[in-house]
Amino acid sequence: MLLEFHDIHKTYPGGRPVLNGVSLSLDQGQTLALTGESGSGKSTLLNLTATLDRFDSGEILLDGTALSRLGDADRAALRRTHVALVFQQFNLIPSLTVGQNLSFHARLAGRHDPEWEAHLTRRLGLSDLTGRYPEGLSGGQQQRVAIGRALAVRPRLLLADEPTGNLDETASAAVLDLMLALVAETGAALLLVTHSQAIAARLDRQAHLTNGRIA
């Protein structure tokens, strides 16, 4: 298994329990859609997986590594090399060009590979945009850059939080098609949060979060 959640509990300070015994696993190369009502804890689960936050109890195993046992430096290293994130709000760096944005995380992770990045640029239809800045791009174009930036690292796991939530139907379909094709090409696993049943149905498996657990 690439990713295992064992009985994960998480309560934010002063709040009610958000995750109350989540158990779930994801195989290498598998795609899983995570659905659930607003506020059910989907983003929380993604953030815990990305080592951006800590859980209270239980264990997350990522590629065999128990996340609870890692110190901050090891968490940061794992985050850089194993996990990539795509958000609803593209989160590109405005002062960098498309090409620079696309290679940014790979450079940080010591995995800058011009040939692979050129391939991603072509596959994502970004070849004519590499010198442009994010400001002038459409939402669909920006999200394609963000997908390229994520996959340039060659992550084992891609985490996507409502990746098409800010796009119209046409752009959304194009971005989802490209993301699924490139994920399959790279052999990465995908954990994707969505409100859309139509999107969830395109992935290998679906899991529904309700009352702090997987239903």
Ligand SMILES: Nc1ncnc2c1ncn2[C@@H]1O[C@H](COP(=O)(O)OP(=O)(O)OP(=O)(O)O)[C@@H](O)[C@H]1O
């Ligand atoms: N940093 C935080 N501090 C305190 N409470 C938080 C924090 N982040 C999230 N919450 C609360 O935890 C609960 C779950 O939030 P989360 O964002 O994980 O849900 P979600 O399922 O992703 O929701 P949505 O579909 O609306 O994005 C919510 O009640 C939210 O208000």
